Amino acid sequence: MADEILRLEGISKHFGGLSALQEVSFSVEGGEALGLVGPNGSGKTTLINVVCGLYTPNAGNIYLEGAKLGKTTPHKLAKSGINRTFQVPQPFASLTVRENVEIAAAHRRGDGMSVVEILDFVNLGKWAGQEAGSLNAAQQKRLDLGRALALNPKVLFVDELGAGLNPAELAEVAAMLRSLLNGGRALVVVEHLMGFLDKLVDRVIVLNAGREIFHGGLRSALDDGEVKRVFLGTVGA
Amino acid sequence: MLDSKGGGKPLAGLLRRKTLLLDLLAVAIPVIGFSFGLNFYSNELLLVYMMVYVALAHGINISYGFTGYLPFGYFGFFGAGAYGATLAILDLHVPALLGMLFGGVAGVLVGLLLLPLFRLRGAYFAIATLAAGEAVADIVANPSLQSITNGPYGENLASVYSSGQIYVAALVFMALALLAVVLVKNSRFGLSLRAIKESEYSAAMAGVNVVQLRSLAWVIAAAIAGVGGAIFGWATTVFYPSAVFDSAISVFAIVFALFGGTGSVWGPTLGTVLLYGLYSAVGLSSPQYFQLIYGLAIVGLILFAPRGLVGFGRAAVRRLSLRRAGANG
Numbered sequence: 413m414a415d416e417i418l419r420l421e422g423i424s425k426h427f428g429g430l431s432a433l434q435e436v437s438f439s440v441e442g443g444e445a446l447g448l449v450g451p452n453g454s455g456k457t458t459l460i461n462v463v464c465g466l467y468t469p470n471a472g473n474i475y476l477e478g479a480k481l482g483k484t485t486p487h488k489l490a491k492s493g494i495n496r497t498f499q500v501p502q503p504f505a506s507l508t509v510r511e512n513v514e515i516a517a518a519h520r521r522g523d524g525m526s527v528v529e530i531l532d533f534v535n536l537g538k539w540a541g542q543e544a545g546s547l548n549a550a551q552q553k554r555l556d557l558g559r560a561l562a563l564n565p566k567v568l569f570v571d572e573l574g575a576g577l578n579p580a581e582l583a584e585v586a587a588m589l590r591s592l593l594n595g596g597r598a599l600v601v602v603e604h605l606m607g608f609l610d611k612l613v614d615r616v617i618v619l620n621a622g623r624e625i626f627h628g629g630l631r632s633a634l635d636d637g638e639v640k641r642v643f644l645g646t647v648g649a
Numbered sequence: 650m651l652d653s654k655g656g657g658k659p660l661a662g663l664l665r666r667k668t669l670l671l672d673l674l675a676v677a678i679p680v681i682g683f684s685f686g687l688n689f690y691s692n693e694l695l696l697v698y699m700m701v702y703v704a705l706a707h708g709i710n711i712s713y714g715f716t717g718y719l720p721f722g723y724f725g726f727f728g729a730g731a732y733g734a735t736l737a738i739l740d741l742h743v744p745a746l747l748g749m750l751f752g753g754v755a756g757v758l759v760g761l762l763l764l765p766l767f768r769l770r771g772a773y774f775a776i777a778t779l780a781a782g783e784a785v786a787d788i789v790a791n792p793s794l795q796s797i798t799n800g801p802y803g804e805n806l807a808s809v810y811s812s813g814q815i816y817v818a819a820l821v822f823m824a825l826a827l828l829a830v831v832l833v834k835n836s837r838f839g840l841s842l843r844a845i846k847e848s849e850y851s852a853a854m855a856g857v858n859v860v861q862l863r864s865l866a867w868v869i870a871a872a873i874a875g876v877g878g879a880i881f882g883w884a885t886t887v888f889y890p891s892a893v894f895d896s897a898i899s900v901f902a903i904v905f906a907l908f909g910g911t912g913s914v915w916g917p918t919l920g921t922v923l924l925y926g927l928y929s930a931v932g933l934s935s936p937q938y939f940q941l942i943y944g945l946a947i948v949g950l951i952l953f954a955p956r957g958l959v960g961f962g963r964a965a966v967r968r969l970s971l972r973r974a975g976a977n978g
């Protein structure tokens with residue numbers, strides 16, 4: 413069995429009266445890609461925000477390589493190997509593409525890809541000297557990815573990297589993400605596009621209204637009665 | 650098409666060296682200018698005040714230009730600096746020049762005290778620092794502290810007055826403030842501050858210790874204001890609390906910085922020389938109008954010209970080069 417990288421136990425998060433996450437638990441291993449799916453508003457991004465220190469959970473514990481993460485700050489989490497991309501990309505718009513990655517690379521512990529290698533990997537080498545704000549949305553998402561990779565994360569959360577891409581680009585991004593699993597990294601991939609996930613993940617967690625309603629293989633998720641109902645419900649709505 | 654991989658790196662390095670050179674010129678030219686200032690203009694006190702304001706505007710540059718937090722209470726550091734230096738000179742009997750450093754220390758101490766205000770954002774932060782600045786002023790001017798600060802009756806530094814020393818101190822101080830901005834701007838520290846300003850949380854996820862770096866910028870700005878207040882007090886010789894704890898000082902420094910353009914080394918210097926020059930030429934008879942006008946100017950500049958004069962300059966250069974490219978292509 414591969415080593416467990418990240419484990420969530422009973423994570424809950426409320427916003428006022430709204431339960432965005434209710435007792436969500438799962439773990440990911442090194443070299444594994446886990447899919448996180450669910451209709452709009454089901455709590456996927458909130459889960460990333462909780463694990464990555466933007467929000468404090470109301471209940472539950474998070475373990476990184478078996479060690480419990482106490483109260484900590486986002487920059488410490490980033491340095492200890494947890495990172496993410498953003499559903500709405502968050503580049504440092506007035507900095508160049510290269511500087512965006514350099515800032516993160518400067519805080520890396522241990523070794524990893526160089527800034528140039530990262531820019532090539534996310535296909536932004538050509539734009540290295542440009543202001544990040546001048547990139548299009550898909551490029552900005554790849555820049556988020558590059559910035560996260562600069563810290564050589566042990567576990568990386570990817571929030572809808574495929575949204576708005578054409579099939580050829582999707583295949584490219586899927587291959588890009590798959591190659592990130594080498595070296596024992598764990599990936600948690602939030603995505604609405606099942607075809608994309610199918611190329612990438614072994615297991616999925618399905619969230620609905622903050623609650624985990626399914627956990628298992630992607631194919632069997634698509635055959636699951638409740639999962640079907642939840643997704644058809646939103647498609648029909 | 651340029652080969653980005655082959656050409657990108659040296660080009661970027663060259664660009665960086667070029668901006669560093671321009672930034673160093675933005676230190677050297679004002680310093681040389683003020684060194685010879687007395688040959689052109691005989692009002693020594695006004696030149697000293699102007700140099701102090703150049704430095705203050707650059708303190709605003711570091712705290713607002715690089716972090717986005719607008720400190721309306723900047724005068725609190727300034728006044729604390731004036732009093733810190735005065736007490737060191739009169740009570741601890743340190744030489745006046747050394748006393749200026751005590752002013753910086755006093756500014757830093759007040760700055761550290763106010764660090765918790767960073768939990769607030771935007772206008773709330775700006776207003777809270779204003780209130781804090783007033784609070785420091787009230788404490789210093791309190792009659793019950795008369796034995797230490799002379800309360801509302803002010804201080805007198807006539808015993809250590811030395812116009813030559815004051816001028817040199819102001820010049821060196823301005824040079825150091827400018828150098829500090831060059832260092833911040835061209836360092837990883839400055840890059841991280843700009844990242845924080847764009848997106849605090851993303852900066853943290855890039856590994857940047859947001860609280861630490863922002864506090865450091867704040868403390869540097871407070872030190873500049875403290876020394877500025879000290880030199881101002883020394884040059885003014887006799888001053889009341891209301892003269893050094895004056896919100897107009899914050900307003901001026903902010904307008905000068907914004908008008909010239911924050912985030913650059915030239916901007917706040919140009920802004921100060923132009924606007925303080927204008928104020929001195931026109932406003933001495935009715936300074937209260939200037940405060941009003943400058944107050945309105947802050948609002949207008951933040952809303953409509955956040956990059957100031959330097960921003961207009963850059964935009965003009967860009968438009969010209971675009972037009973040239975268009976004509977060629």
Ligand SMILES: Nc1ncnc2c1ncn2[C@@H]1O[C@H](COP(=O)(O)OP(=O)(O)OP(=O)(O)O)[C@@H](O)[C@H]1O
Nearest residue numbers: 427430432450451452453454455456457458459499
């Ligand atoms: N900061 C917040 N304050 C209040 N409510 C929030 C906040 N963030 C998220 N929510 C709410 O929590 C719920 C879950 O939102 P979340 O963004 O996690 O959903 P999601 O699964 O990522 O959806 P999508 O597929 O649309 O991205 C939603 O009802 C949302 O409105």
Ligand SMILES: [Mg+2]
Nearest residue numbers: 456457458499
């Ligand atoms: Mg989401």
